[in-house]
Amino acid sequence: MSEKTTLKRSLGLWSIVALGLGYMTPTVVFDTFGIVSKQTNGVVPLAYIVALGVMLFTAISYGKMVQIFPSAGSAYTYTRETMNPTLGFMVGWASLLDYLLLPMVNALIIRIYLVSLFPNVPAWVWVVSYVAIVTAVNVWSMGKTSNFNMILVVYGVILIGAFIVLAWMKLSQGMGQGTIFTTQPLFHEGVELSAVFTGATVVAFSFIGFDAITMYTEEAIDEKTVPKAIILTVLIGGVIFFVGGYFAQALFPDVSNFNVTDDTLPEIGLYTGGEIFKIIFVSSGFALTAASGLASHASVSRLLYVMGRNGVLPRKMFGYVHPRFRTPAFNVILVGIVSLLAIGPDLELISAVINFGALIAFTFVNLSVIAYFIFMQKRYKSAQDIFKYLIMPIIGAGLTGILWSFLHKDALIGGIVWLIVGLVYLLFITKFFSVGIPDMENEDEVS
Template sequence: MDQGTTPPAPDPAPYRGPGAGSRLTRRKPVERLITESGKGEGGALRRSLGVWQLTSISIGATLGTGIFVVLGEAVPEAGPAVIAAFVVAGFTALFSALSYAELAGTIPVAGSSYSYTYATMGELTAWVIGWCLILEYGVSVAAVAVGWGQYLNELLDGTIGVTLPDALSAPPGDGGVVNLPALVVVLLAMVLLLGGARESATANAVMVVVKISALLMFCAVAVTGVRAGNYAPFMPLGVAGVNVAAATLFFSYIGFDAASTAGEEARNPRRDLPRAIILSLVIVTVLYCLVAAVAVGAMPWQDFTGSEAALAGIMEEVTGHAVWSVLLALGAVVAIASVVLAVLYGQTRILFSMARDGLIPAVFSRVHQRTGVPRANTLIVSAFCGLLAALIPLGRLADATSIGTLFAFALVNVSVVILRRTHPRATRGFRVPLSPLLPALGFAFCVWTMTGLDAVTWTVFGLWLVGGLVIYFTYGIHHSRLGRPHEEAR
């Protein structure tokens, strides 16, 4: 076997199997997770991705709507202290990123935190995490696609003087009938994914270069309009405002874990997955803080209210020429399309793992022999996300995504500590320093950030969890492969 697929060394007291406890707490042995890596119904995923492609997947899934669109929603909540809010959200993500890096290097499979919790906390917890990941990935694809439509209108207006009517560019509730551009970008991403993991990763890498260049261009141009007075008072809405803004901006960091969903398509996952996760988060955090600092310095924070394409507006105001805002809008269109592509990829791979375990229908784990892609999975997920993007407003989608992600991240930090105890001698490509202190801080930051979300978001999250539990107890628990005697012997 290659370095990426070598099972962990057996421990002195290995896990005795799901029969040792209730069905709800049965755990999937780490060795079995590794053994099943890459295998699906009728075919197998292909190991074709290197460290830079994996890093691009995480950057592609992260860097986009958060800075291009959600910034306009967060600045009115914190004022110039939105810079501090980005730092707080970044620290929340950092501690969890370290835990993800260790787990991805220890259990390099496609299921991300779903698989990690299956090995450490049991099936019910794994299902809840998988259900939260559907919220994180599936719903965020829709939220990001909505932002793409907003910048597409900016681009069309600046180039040919035409904008799509609200009826075709906004969902019901935002003055429209259907958000057609949001649906289109999801379908375009679907076409790229159907071509194969390596092909779609290459396309994503090109788009990542374009969007980083666009943000650096914004900073270079907009810095000429920075006024010191725009930073005072720095924290007009107090610490509470920073907390609320950090909860909103955490949406901007969702996606750094996307590389972990490529664990079964990475050439050397134990080495490359931890590097990709940490490197992508560092690059994204630096860019976010830089762009936020320039943006609030170039435009009074009160003027951000209702500005969904804030960066493009700043460019035009600072320079007095529409050409710069058009160039930024072009970069944003490419940037946000990259997020849709990378996040949609992650969602399909998580569902692939859940289906392989029997918790959802087997169609999601069926791999096309020629392309090595879970084709039916990709088609179904794209249709679902496309409909959400076309019919649901952005703000509610972003908040719902954040709470699901924070919940999953909190339990990933717990999983690191548990796996250290149950598999102390497992091969690890990376180890979280100062464990269990840093994982504990990661857990605490996630919980604290969740308190900044409003009651409506918590209600939606609660209803989502209830719906997920209904599906698990009516389908998943009865079809779980871990619960079948002949599967236990494998």
Template sequence: MSTVEQFGYRQELQRSLGFADLMIYGLIFMVPIAPFGIFGNVFAVSHGMVALAYLIGLVAMAFTALSYAQMARAFPMAGSVYTYAGRGIGAPVGFIAGWAILLDYLLVPALLYLVASVAMNSFVPAVPVWGWLAAFVVLNTVVNYLGIQMTARITRIMLAAELAVLAIFLVVGGVALAQGKAQTGALTPLFDSAGFSWSVVLAAASVAVLSFLGFDGISTLAEENREDARRLGRSMLAALAVAAVLFVVQTWVAALLTPGRDALIANGDAAGSAFYDTAEFAGGPWLSVLTAVATAVAWGFANSLVAQAATSRLLFAMGRDRMLPSFLGRVHPRHKVPVNATLVVAAISLVLGIFMSTRENGIGELASLVNFGAMFAFLLLHVSVVVHYLIRKRSGNLLAHLVVPVAGFLVLVAVVINQNVAAQWVGGLWLLLGLILLGTTYVMGRRPQLPQEVV
């Protein structure tokens, strides 16, 4: 079994997580009820073919998860795609990969806090959005500060609660369908010849894939995994598979029951209430309230809790290698967590979340940027598999080390091309800034380097 010492590091984080902990962490990061919050957007963009959009998103992420599993075996360290691209291709490429996915990781907690705070403000308007946001940030920071085992215990409880709400919706939805409340044919959520085109479905998949982002966060806990590195990759695949089944089933049922289908497709879901309107149509106001509150708590506490943990591990890894300020690499001596990185993520989430809450379409602006960084980083991940295994190691396993990463690369390119244009521009500017920072280090004579592997 490879260790971090083999790659020139000290084992500072606490190895206490098993396969179940990692899989549950990934599920919570993806949020089993994630489609509740973006259902209307995916429905409108896909022309009602929501289940198909999620299936295509699954294909894109399945190839990526397989590539993650291969690199996790080779380099069982924190840092996710930053580590894999850096070790698999080279330190400068690792920096760009880490910089790209930072756009996703740094924005995701702020987006989650903002969505949840807006939702909670609609139920308890006496507490302003910024008040809810600050409460969520403080609560999650305290839990993460107390250690990864505390985070793991909390995620188990939250997962059970989310699955209970989902089960209630599916049972009530099933009864509604049995009573003849379906608004369309049974297969329409999967394929509708009247609205189908590849550009439509891929554009919808680029939105739906947001629900799958999070399985990759498991890789940031590599140095807290107490089992063989292979278990890390298997936990990613298991979490992705379970989430995919849940996403497809719940969106299929919801798409069959959605009232005002044509208006939703034509006008979109600016208020973000399409799923809750569908829940009310299926079971009454109580189900609408239940699903809305569950979404707020899931996004604002459970999902943002693990998002903060994952982001802090990425900053920790880049700080430890001096790709970012070295103070980010400090580990708390008692709790064994990257304490400075955790506090920095909390501060960024708080400031950015409050600022975006003052903008007319703050949630939409944040959401449009989240996917771009992840997709670009995943492209470099697939390249790192080919370079490390096929070119350097002369691997004969062409399926795992050539076919899968190339297929994953091509699928992601199709998704990125069909992403929001504004997100492409801002994401491109973010990457340009990263290249400028990288170039500056060369000019200053500080060529990016990683600790050498101990043979």
């Protein structure tokens, strides 16, 4: 029998962190600024602080679980192995919702950027061209994807730094709040806590990326670096989001200056540094969105691969690894086809629906820590174990639950419909539960 083709181990610590940051798209703070500023009544950075607090607890839980189950399945694998295969499937199916939609969101944002610069070119031309390039790079090599991603992330972060310098100068000259140091972007009269949490559910999708890092576990040179990469990604991303949101909110206390609030990055660049900086700033958004496109495209392809390898999706197609490129080529192409839907949708609706799948994944990763360490390993005999494996994940799940209660109604409806589709598919593959869900393949086959 010929040796099984596996994913190639080629990613170091900072390559993984860069993939996580690329996935998170740091410039998304400016893309969604108008949406979140309206929802929170002008306290965007406060919404990011709330979301970061939730994400840190959940990131710690991801770090614990990836050490126990060093495979590419993320929340799907953890829930499946610690609780129940059926529940694991439903969590994986829910996760597919945000993983599949994020590459489409990236294509949509790229479309918005390029249409703002070249209004006479049909929008579909940009979508098709962008999706074709991202798909080709992902099929070609994970190493090449990582290298391209690193270049794009560094470029984008440098230009975010340039925005902060220009914003500092504008504030010193009296624009916006007229002062660099002010509490107005964090709290002022008329701010309601419920509105802040509603905004936090929207910006939570900005952090989607640290969890996707676990999808690269089987391609890490040393899988022990993955937990560290998760925490570094959350902290670095959180600082960028907060600082960028603070300066944007200080410059623009409300959204009255914006003609388009669905994606405010181009106008933020224009009002901060003029027409030339607008073009440069859009290029930073373009670079980081393209980086996110590369990383998110790669991540969902690996989730589909694990579900295919396990047999819960047709193994011959979804569990296929290209013998030369050693990438899940069929899945990469399928995600590219789904991304073409970016020719039409609305950013606010899609970003809201993404959070449904993400919050399910975050909730069950926290619960899987309790299931594994407390119930399976009986790690509750010391105060330290109780704190690490019970109290901390309960806090993480509880904070995620708060975000659940403020989830957009349309996101809830769309997510429930998606879960119903998944349940119908589950009934089909198990013949109404008369046969079990296919078992995990031998992990020794994964190197």
